[in-house]
Amino acid sequence: MTNPAEHSRTDSLTAPPPQCPAHSAGGAARLYGTEAEDDPYGLYERLRAEHGPVAPVLLHGDLPAWLILGYRENLDVTRTPSRFSRDSRLWRAMQEGKLTPEHPLAPISTWQPVCVFADGPQHERWRGAVNDSIARFDKRGIRRHVTQCANQLVDRFCASGRAELVHQFAEHLPMMAMTQLLGMPEEYSPRLVNAARDMIKGTETAVASNEYVQEILRKLVARKHAQPGADFTTWLIEHPSGLSDDEVQQHLRLVLIAAFETTANLIANTLKMVLTDVRFRASLAGGHMTLPDAVEQVLWDEPPFITILGRWATQDTELGGQQIKAGDALVLGLAAANMDTVVRPDLDVPIHGNRAHLAFSGGAHECPGQDVGRAIAGTGIDALLLRLPDLTLAVEESELEYRSSLMSRHLTSLPVKFTAHQAPLPELMMGPGPDSSSHTTSPVHPMAAPAPSTQVPAAVSTSWWRSFRNWLRRW
Structure with a gap:
């Protein structure tokens, strides 16, 4: 017994x-x-x-x-x-x-x-490969590509005089930038936006969204073995730490999802602050607050995670x-x-x-790509305001709504209005630059309408946006 x-x-x-x-x-x-x-x-x-x-x-x-x-x-x-x-x-x-x-x-x-x-040696091995690969990014190249992507997005709504900047700009710009940095075909971007956000929410469909992202990245790793390039995926594969294909794939997923969510939220929250916070607008226009200051204020008050x-x-x-x-x-x-x-x-x-x-955590696991995120956000906002200098909120601030999940809180929409105009030709959007005479770019938007008059609207010269843009370009 x-x-x-x-x-x-x-x-x-x-x-x-x-x-x-x-x-x-x-x-x-x-x-x-x-x-x-x-x-x-x-x-x-x-x-x-x-x-x-x-x-x-x-x-x-x-x-x-x-x-x-x-x-x-x-x-x-x-x-x-x-x-x-x-x-x-x-x-x-x-x-x-x-x-x-x-x-x-x-x-x-x-x-x-x-x-x-x-943690420990294993973390140092994996984190070292990520840090070294991120360090190889050409920051000027990132800014050029982000400017081009931002102009493509603005082209889609500039003629209407109205836009919704969360879904039409803030969510798509980071994914367009990240697919290029990872060496992915750009056509994956739209569906990846939905899958990435769904995973972070922890919804009932999060598992299916994760499987979709994993399959895309599995194919990407196989492609880069056969056709290496100057991109993050290739650099992880070739790193001296000798990452396995599965390790490469999982780190690509980590970087893609984290960079998308943080940067999309940072762009949306910064634009919302610019459009609604009187103190911010007054400080910036008066020269007392630079854009980096403004972004850090947003990271204090409304961190992406x-x-x-x-x-x-x-x-x-x-x-x-x-x-x-x-x-x-x-x-x-x-x-x-x-x-x-x-x-x-x-x-x-x-x-x-x-x-x-x-906002980017702390200690040994602090986000390694935070400066890339800042660059994408700052450059994208610069390009948006340069194209739409009289941008204003189209609804009362009290009507703006947020959606929250365990890890993330983000604006559901940011409706704006502005003076409608046709999309300019690529050369006008790119503008003069130190390497413009030798750098050839593909058309920013193949379906761009004929260039409008080059006369600058009078509102630009008197708007506080000019001060904003000048500070922004110092990023």
Whole structure:
């Protein structure tokens, strides 16, 4: 007969540990659903008031996690991989089989052979290949290509006098730029925009979207073995670290998705700030704020990623007054940390050029391509405002709406109006430059209408946009 005491002891070894009281009995807020999607910033402040810098939360499927709200606590987590690892295989929910392949969070949390899921020497190997390949980008070449892409997009709506800048500009420009940098055919861009955003949302179709992206990248790696070029994919394949094809493919996915989402949101949020924030417009027109200052202000106030899943505790530890157990999931609260009064006692005071925000995370896993994203955003906005100098918001600011998910919060639309005009010929759009006499470009838009009069509208000379553009071109 089985000894009851022995049976109880065996069960204690195999049964999962009891859920933290803070996560049960209604003690944890959901990072999905109505409240999180309608007003994530309000939710963060409520949780901060109730729990302090670290709050118990529930992810999709009511999986328990900890949301890191404090600035110092976020830095602590990102800088101590010995306690808080990026290896998702440590996640208790993963070990217990609760995160199935069909789970909405599977595409962004299932362990993969990429630098964001590794620490130590393995992370250094993978991250080194990414850093070295990004460093080979020609920044001037990026700006020329982004200008060309931006002009193509403006060509599509400039004759109507109205546009919706989220779907017609901010979302498409980063993907057009990234497909070129990765060496992909441009025709993939439109569908990749939808798939990339769907993956970040963690929707029911996120798994299918991930499969589509993976198949495209698998074909790209095979193509670049046969036809190498001066692009990010080829450089990863040829890197001395000797990445396998699967490692190359997964890093391409990582870079493509992260660069798209962050840059699309950065463009949209910066344009919204320019069009609606009186203080910003006055400062910029008066010469007190440069565009880099303005972008950093946006990265403080409305970071492209509002949270990042995640880190996983390697041991029982304490953080922000909470008892964290080994295997617990942690969610970096980037937006909440940027609003922490520890670093920003007065949220209404503009921050000029300060890059101490956590918009791109921190520590060893800080985003390696953030300067490329800044270049794409700045160059694209410059090209847009040069073409449409009298751009104004077409609705009341109060009518603008956002859509939020676990990791991202973005404008659903940004309707604008401007003086309608026909698309100019390619040579007029490119303008004179130091290498214009020797550099030949293909037509920016094969279907461009005949060039309009070269006379500049009078509004340009008096508009505050001129000051904006002058500062912008100093980026």
